[in-house]
Amino acid sequence: MEMLKVKNLSISFGGLHAVDSFSITVNKGELYGLIGPNGAGKTTVFNLLTGVYKPDMGQIILDGKNITGLSPVEINKAGIARTFQNIRLFKNLSVLDNVKIGLHNNYNYSTISGIFRLPSYFRTEKRMNEKAYEILEVFGLDKEADILSANLPYGKQRKLEIARALATNPKLLLLDEPAAGMNPAETEELMETITIIRKKYDLTILLIEHDMKLVAGICEKIFVLNFGTELANGLPQDVLNNPEVIKAYLGE
Amino acid sequence: MKSKMLKINKSARSSIITVGMILIAYIICQALIVTGNMSNLLQNLLVSMCYYAIMAVSLNLTVGFLGQLSLGHAGFMCLGAFAGAIFSKCTVNAIQNTFIRFTLAILLGAVVAGLFGIFIGTVVLRLRGDYLAIVTLAFGEIIKNVLNVLYIGYDSKGIHLSMKDAISLNLEDGGIVLVKGAQGISGTPRDATFTVSVILLLITYLIIVNLVNSRSGRAIMAIRDNSIAAESVGINITKYKILAFSISAALAGIAGVLYSHNIATVQSSKFGYNLSIMILVFVVLGGMGNLRGSIISAVLLTLLPEYLRFLRDYRMLIYSIVLIVMMLYNWAPACVAWRNKLSSNLAAMLKKSKKEEL
Amino acid sequence: MNFLTHLLNGISLGSVYSIIALGYTMVYGIAKMINFAHGDVIMVGGFIIFTLMSTLGLNPFFSVLAAMIVCTLLGMTIERIAYKPLRKAPSLAVLITAIGVSYLLQNLALLIYGAESKSFTSVIPVKALSLFDGRLSISGETLVTIPLCIVIMIGLNFFIKKSKTGRGMIAVSEDKEAAVLMGVNVNKTIAITFAIGSAIAAIGSALMFSAYHNLSPTSGAMPGIKAFVAAVFGGIGSIPGAMIGGILLGVIEILSRAYISTQLGDAIVFLILIVVLLVKPTGILGRKIQEKV
Secondary structure: OEEEEEEEEEEEEOOEEEEEEEEEEEEOOOEEEEEOOOOOOHHHHHHHHOOOOOOOEEEEEEOOEEOOOOOHHHHHHHOEEEOOOOOOOOOOOEHHHHHHHHOOOOOOOOHHHHHHOOHHHHHHHHHHHHHHHHHHHHOOOHHHOOOEHHHOOHHHHHHHHHHHHHHOOOOEEEEEOOOOOOOHHHHHHHHHHHHHHHHHOOOEEEEEOOOHHHHHHHOOEEEEEEOOEEEEEEOHHHHHHOHHHHHHHHOO | OHHHHHHHHHHHHHHHHHHHHHHHHHHHHHHHHHOOOOOHHHHHHHHHHHHHHHHHHHHHHHHHHOOOOOOOHHHHHHHHHHHHHHHHHHHOOOOOOHHHHHHHHHHHHHHHHHHHHHHHHHHHOOOOHHHHHHHHHHHHHHHHHHHHOOEEEEEOOEEEEEOOOOHHHOOOOOOEEEEEHHHOEEOOOOOOOHHHHHHHHHHHHHHHHHHHOOHHHHHHHHHHHOHHHHHHOOOOHHHHHHHHHHHHHHHHHHHHHHHHOOOOEEOHHHHOHHHHHHHHHHHHHHOOOOHHHHHHHHHHHHHHHHHOHHHHHOHHHHHHHHHHHHHHHHHOHHHHHHHHHHHHHHHHHHHHHHHHHO | OHHHHHHHHHHHHHHHHHHHHHHHHHHHHHHOOOOOOHHHHHHHHHHHHHHHHHHOOOOHHHHHHHHHHHHHHHHHHHHHHHHHHHOOOOHHHHHHHHHHHHHHHHHHHHHHHOOOOEEOOOOOOOOOEEEOOOOEEEOHHHHHHHHHHHHHHHHHHHHHHHOHHHHHHHHHHHOHHHHHHOOOOHHHHHHHHHHHHHHHHHHHHHHHHHHHOEEOOOOOHHHHHHHHHHHHHHOOOOHHHHHHHHHHHHHHHHHHHHHOOOOOHHHHHHHHHHHHHHHOOOOOOOOOOOOOO
């Protein structure tokens, strides 16, 4: 079953074809790696998928629903959540609040109930706290729930970003270089966590990564992007041994 | 599970302390008044301390929690002041009960200012931070300028408006001019007592503190901290910007109603850019996002200049330095490094002294 | 004839706005901040000229030159002390600091010169021109302001396009990080931008106070804000935009004061700002800026 189907997605910035006819099909439950040299347009693909940029051309179908041209908010509600290459946490809020903001659209009570502390406020806040702690526990962050997210060590900030994305209850999770800046032990742990959440939350994952050990270790399929277009696509062992791919990475 | 309880208690405890502080200050003031120990000067300041505190707390919602600089907060106060005063002057004979009349005036002031807040919020929300600041300034000045040339009167035929002068209102004999252009409104009933003002301050504080510690408040702060990330988790930025803007405006409207019911004449020229900046100084000095700080700094900065001649003469100069120094202190890399060093030194000293105790 | 007089006055006032708007537009283009204190630098320039001419009896040319030097130093000092440490701070913090600097200058002037407005003697030695048997009179200030404004625009445009420093400015305004990689000294470029903006502001100050004569510690604030409106109107970051925006704004202001309402002139100017930002937030000649994700 197709979770994400992208056809001929293109965008250019002032004449530069950042992404050119990008097509990919990600099946439900798959873990897909998106790799490519710096400036290949990987993050731009994420920005197109999440509605930060509007594509010049092409179509994005999520779980049978056309989401092309929708706003980031609508796309999140449709079921795509993401993390960012340069971590974007709500720095002045606690770890718990970061996750609770992710829960925003799934647990609802009105502003009025909040201001006047009506029963629905207490009821929903309690359920939100429980859910948020449940997610934090998966990432081993429940002990740090009350500290400011800006004060977390780097590796945990990356994890919190994934936790926050998960809180929106997505069908498809986009991870933009989740292991960037982590040491080998942390990367190892992250790989385990990704495997766990994938099962637990029935997720389809598309991830951008430079750490080939992680990519080869957990991805089931790999897509190689170069100069905004497809260079290779397929199983890890095939793609990573493809001479074209090696040339693109190492140069001539 | 235990830590969860602690978290709820922490924010609740902070608001209990603030409410307690206000109540204690109120009781002390009342005791001084009853025993005849409070000077007239101070008695005249009591209500104004409250409305400035309301202004500071409400501005803190936009500046501290939403992270947007509004330079037109005085404009909302002005709208509330005029709306409330016009209402009270029209109904002073019809509604004899002061409590009911003043409550209605407060609600009307809040609604009028709040509606303008929604309107302005809708207009500015697409703009980047610094443009937004300029546009709020522009709105504040427009409100002030228009009210400065506005004449309103009423007679048996109803309400008359003019932008020229009182004569062109064409009132019949016995008609009353309510708003006299630059001369403003005078003779509004003095309904704003100290007790009412303190109650309104408490209500304002609780509205904002509860809002901030709720789902909507978290959305507002998420927009402040990172609007792109907020959108990515499905927060509707437009909705929450307008929400914060209009609540802040409505509360400033309440402060305006207090103002106009505490003073002999209300003139729109008093609600200019300078007043907006003064309120901003209260917020910055008290700490952006710190509501108790806003109240304390509003009260102190209203009180101190009346008693210290030095402060009165150099008031604006000191305000300007406060703005610059506070921002540099909070953000300049050199200051941040110095602060971190100081706090780690302090921590080391505490550790050492603890060890010695053992 | 009446209309023509108003139109000329409008263009003259607009030229002053254009000159002041240059400072805003350059600083915004390069440092991405609204320098709120720019209007008050103009006021300081006015007081320098006033003091040198009226108190010390210096000749107008040297007085303006001295004001240019003082304003340049002032602009650079403000940048160095108040804005440079905040390069990485959120725009809210920078804006609040800029407002603080603006207030600081106003209140220092207030302490030195008092609140009373001073009568500023024109620095322009040109006589008024009388046309159509005296039915149309063009003041000397107008005769000098309009051409001078054009000369400054052309000169500045030439400087930015042709000189190495000017091209560095363009590079910084396009992409700060890339400019650093290209070997542009960003700090120096920003400092030079403030210096040039402030020096031009001193000329604007001489022209403005010569035409309107009243000088007080707050007389820079409102023209400053209006010049910012002009910069936004024309498209922030664009030099020809500042000129077009300034002149249009000046004409609209004078005409609406003459034909709509004297007291609502400022309100109309601000209304224009709001309408422009709603309809075309990039202004007449501005370009869209995409935020990096």
